[in-house]
Amino acid sequence: MGTAYYSWKEQAEGGNALPLIMTGAIGGLVVALVIVFKKEWAPFLAPLHALLQGLFIGAISAAFNGAFAETAPNIIFNAVGLTLAVCAAMYFLYTFRIIKVTEKLRSIVIAATAGIAIFYLMVFAMRMFGFEGMSFLHEGSPLGIGFSLLVVGLAALNLLLDFDMIEKGTEMGAPKFMEWFCAFGLMITIVWLYIEILRLLGKVSGRD
Numbered sequence: 001m002g003t004a005y006y007s008w009k010e011q012a013e014g015g016n017a018l019p020l021i022m023t024g025a026i027g028g029l030v031v032a033l034v035i036v037f038k039k040e041w042a043p044f045l046a047p048l049h050a051l052l053q054g055l056f057i058g059a060i061s062a063a064f065n066g067a068f069a070e071t072a073p074n075i076i077f078n079a080v081g082l083t084l085a086v087c088a089a090m091y092f093l094y095t096f097r098i099i100k101v102t103e104k105l106r107s108i109v110i111a112a113t114a115g116i117a118i119f120y121l122m123v124f125a126m127r128m129f130g131f132e133g134m135s136f137l138h139e140g141s142p143l144g145i146g147f148s149l150l151v152v153g154l155a156a157l158n159l160l161l162d163f164d165m166i167e168k169g170t171e172m173g174a175p176k177f178m179e180w181f182c183a184f185g186l187m188i189t190i191v192w193l194y195i196e197i198l199r200l201l202g203k204v205s206g207r208d
Helices: 002-012 018-037 039-067 075-095 103-128 142-171 176-206
Strands: none
Touching: 002 018, 002 039, 018 039, 018 176, 039 075, 039 176, 075 142, 075 176, 103 142, 142 176
């Protein structure tokens, strides 16, 4: 929370928050990759990852808050509220087994998530070289909004996988470091969900 507040304040007061965004995004990615391959390091690196994510989220949220101050003054409040509501709804669906995490569902969600990640990397690389062919990703067109809804839905389904991993880890008596690893995974999904909901609200507000 401290790093999120700091980067929000820096962005809101007109400071150069880009270094904070890049530090949070790139640093968070590097730390996340290390945790994925070295799960036993999660108790030490997960808190660091949370601090880096705070830098990223705070600055991004402040940027959206400023950009939509006139058309959607409550965009951050709405994004946080919707994120919490989706998390609660997915936990309800998982707890009462309304949606069961089968191997088939797990495979589909993982494959789709990997596909979205690769697609985002391709779009980022193309933008680096000045190609704007995927501008619909940032527009409030029906296609852009539909894509955001799809990604929000996928992020929500990832919550089910996180809940399942936590439950199975508890049942199997997994090592202590796995608690940190599971918390790390859940945090990443929630942050992703929040960012995608924020982008979706931004697109919808841009149509007004």
